[in-house]
Amino acid sequence: MSELKRIDDYRWEVPKTGAMHVPGRVYTSARMMKTLEKEDALRQVSNVATLPGIISASLAMPDIHWGYGFPIGGVAAFDWDNGVISPGGVGYDINCGVRLAVTSLEKKDLKPRLDELANALYQNVPSGIGSTGSIKLSIKDEKKVLEQGSRWAVRQGFGEDNDIENTEDNGCMENADPSEISGRALERGRKQLGTLGSGNHFIEVGYVEEIYDEETARRFGLYKDQVTLMIHSGSRGLGYQVCDDSLAKMTKHVRKLDFEIPDRQLSCAMIQSKEGQQYFNAMACAANYAWANRQVLMHLSRETFQRVFRIGPGSLGMNLVYDVCHNIAKKEEHVVEGKKRIVCVHRKGATRSFPPGHIALPERYRDTGQPILIPGDMGTASYVLSGTQKAMEETFGSTCHGAGRVLSRTAAKKASKGRALHRELQDMGVLVKWTGRSTLAEEMPEAYKDISQVVEVVHEAGISRKVAKLKPSVVIKG
Amino acid sequence: MKYTLIDHTADFGIRVSGSDLKDLFENTAYAMFDLIIDAELSKDGKEFDISVSGYDLPDLMFNWLRELLYLFAGKEMVIKKADIVSISENRLSARITYSDYDPGRHEIKNEIKAVTYHQLKVENKSDGWETIIIFDV
Numbered sequence: 001m002s003e004l005k006r007i008d009d010y011r012w013e014v015p016k017t018g019a020m021h022v023p024g025r026v027y028t029s030a031r032m033m034k035t036l037e038k039e040d041a042l043r044q045v046s047n048v049a050t051l052p053g054i055i056s057a058s059l060a061m062p063d064i065h066w067g068y069g070f071p072i073g074g075v076a077a078f079d080w081d082n083g084v085i086s087p088g089g090v091g092y093d094i095n096c097g098v099r100l101a102v103t104s105l106e107k108k109d110l111k112p113r114l115d116e117l118a119n120a121l122y123q124n125v126p127s128g129i130g131s132t133g134s135i136k137l138s139i140k141d142e143k144k145v146l147e148q149g150s151r152w153a154v155r156q157g158f159g160e161d162n163d164i165e166n167t168e169d170n171g172c173m174e175n176a177d178p179s180e181i182s183g184r185a186l187e188r189g190r191k192q193l194g195t196l197g198s199g200n201h202f203i204e205v206g207y208v209e210e211i212y213d214e215e216t217a218r219r220f221g222l223y224k225d226q227v228t229l230m231i232h233s234g235s236r237g238l239g240y241q242v243c244d245d246s247l248a249k250m251t252k253h254v255r256k257l258d259f260e261i262p263d264r265q266l267s268c269a270m271i272q273s274k275e276g277q278q279y280f281n282a283m284a285c286a287a288n289y290a291w292a293n294r295q296v297l298m299h300l301s302r303e304t305f306q307r308v309f310r311i312g313p314g315s316l317g318m319n320l321v322y323d324v325c326h327n328i329a330k331k332e333e334h335v336v337e338g339k340k341r342i343v344c345v346h347r348k349g350a351t352r353s354f355p356p357g358h359i360a361l362p363e364r365y366r367d368t369g370q371p372i373l374i375p376g377d378m379g380t381a382s383y384v385l386s387g388t389q390k391a392m393e394e395t396f397g398s399t400c401h402g403a404g405r406v407l408s409r410t411a412a413k414k415a416s417k418g419r420a421l422h423r424e425l426q427d428m429g430v431l432v433k434w435t436g437r438s439t440l441a442e443e444m445p446e447a448y449k450d451i452s453q454v455v456e457v458v459h460e461a462g463i464s465r466k467v468a469k470l471k472p473s474v475v476i477k478g
Numbered sequence: 479m480k481y482t483l484i485d486h487t488a489d490f491g492i493r494v495s496g497s498d499l500k501d502l503f504e505n506t507a508y509a510m511f512d513l514i515i516d517a518e519l520s521k522d523g524k525e526f527d528i529s530v531s532g533y534d535l536p537d538l539m540f541n542w543l544r545e546l547l548y549l550f551a552g553k554e555m556v557i558k559k560a561d562i563v564s565i566s567e568n569r570l571s572a573r574i575t576y577s578d579y580d581p582g583r584h585e586i587k588n589e590i591k592a593v594t595y596h597q598l599k600v601e602n603k604s605d606g607w608e609t610i611i612i613f614d615v
Binding site: 264 | 490533536585587588595596598614
């Protein structure tokens with residue numbers, strides 16, 4: 001692979017060579033480059049650039065790390081009429097994403113009830129591998145979830161109408177077609193709605209530690225020391241099965257097409273082909289399931305807060321700031337070299353970063369740009385950013401999604417041997433509850449990149465703006 | 479039974495060997511379930527026959543493992559043993575022995591979300607067969 005070319009302090013180019021249709025562009029810093037060079041992720045950036053119909057560049061955000069096929073932290077836009085769509089460009093956990101809610105509580109209210117809140121959340125929100133929830137869907141109702149997303153959840157009483165408008169795409173991709181979902185995927189989804197899952201998924205109660213942009217923070221409803229709730233989860237087994245089914249189909253399909261792919265995990269179909277549309281419409285079902293899932297998780301958390309603090313919904317004031325997805329393919333309009341084009345933007349471990357004035361944003365965020373939610377590791381901090389015009393011009397309206405791993409799970413387990421991680425976290429002011437035997441070790445803070453460095457890059461590069469920093473107090477892990 | 483763990487930053491994989499194809503596919507099934515679960519052998523094993531096809535050996539391996547993973551994730555079957563009855567480059571049939579998943583008895587060690595196609599290899603080496611598979615965890 002050819003050498004990286006430094007464009008400026010925060011942009012590096014992977015020059016176009018071999019079968020690449022466009023160059024690669026990586027947003028990072030000299031300091032973060034050191035961890036990047038160890039990985040194969042850059043080759044993956046180049047591989048994506050060989051796929052038909054890719055526009056401008058194969059992009060990588062500063063939290064880039066090795067994925068399968070596409071790198072995690074990758075963004076790639078393909079021409080809607082002459083480009084491809086790839087399940088590997090979205091990932092297994094379709095519409096894995098984050099939502100942030102604020103409350104009327106303050107940091108000082110949290111302290112006396114910290115233990116009680118942590119225990120109650122751990123008990124009331126089903127978590128862990130293969131966890132099942134209290135909602136058992138009939139196949140008929142499950143298909144409604146797949147069609148309606150957040151709307152289904154709110155109609156069932158799991159939330160409020162204004163939760164919907166504060167969710168990306170109003171919590172529903174309209175092209176969802178449940179007839180494209182296999183019996184296997186339906187079966188896996190039936191009992192998992194309203195469950196957190198395992199791995200890096202979490203519920204985090206924290207508070208606003210620092211504000212960088214007073215006016216935008218005010219518009220987002222954020223103020224210093226305010227108690228917040230962050231939820232990170234996705235489409236559970238249903239989403240994995242949709243990706244798995246689609247990938248198996250596409251590996252067969254792609255052999256009939258007139259181009260070579262460098263890795264079978266990059267299997268894809270032309271967006272306009274039958275196979276391409278089938279995946280896009282199945283993916284939308286899984287995306288809707290994920291939005292309904294996070295909506296139910298927020299409702300369960302809201303009820304738990306009310307019980308623990310012995311207050312009603314009015315006094316709690318738990319309002320959704322926004323809900324973003326970071327594993328998705330979207331049909332969007334972008335201006336490329338002065339011309340409007342319809343493209344399919346793949347964001348795999350990347351977040352949308354739409355600017356002020358964008359039509360897709362709810363009224364209340366038209367002047368500020370889209371709220372962007374960037375969770376860090378469980379000990380450090382999470383960030384709230386806002387979308388920018390520069391992101392529209394350079395990254396198809398995209399930015400980073402989180403910290404990104406630096407240690408493999410095995411390496412993390414090794415590094416944590418003999419240590420009481422939960423006590424270390426407690427010393428950092430974080431109370432953690434977890435289910436899986438090795439979850440805590442695998443997810444330890446050292447296993448992740450420094451989130452503040454990731455955020456610094458996207459802020460300085462101008463593809464999103466820092467608004468506020470949140471500090472965790474309680475973390476529930478699957 | 480020999481398998482080694484391949485350690486990647488975000489995911490992990492296994493390298494498995496076998497004296498012939500039958501041995502390789504059986505060992506790989508064992509390795510995947512050894513990663514997923516602490517499954518003590520019990521006498522209540524039930525049997526189940528499956529057949530899987532693929533357009534070449536890597537595709538056959540991919541489909542074999544995703545079928546077994548589905549039986550666990552979707553049907554809650556903990557697979558104890560997989561005996562390959564017949565195998566060619568495009569098709570295999572197998573008899574599997576399993577017990578129903580019981581959270582009180584089986585401890586899940588790792589969640590494997592999916593079997594990936596990334597860098598998947600099935601190779602005939604001088605001293606037998608070898609496969610490399612990366613899982614999404």
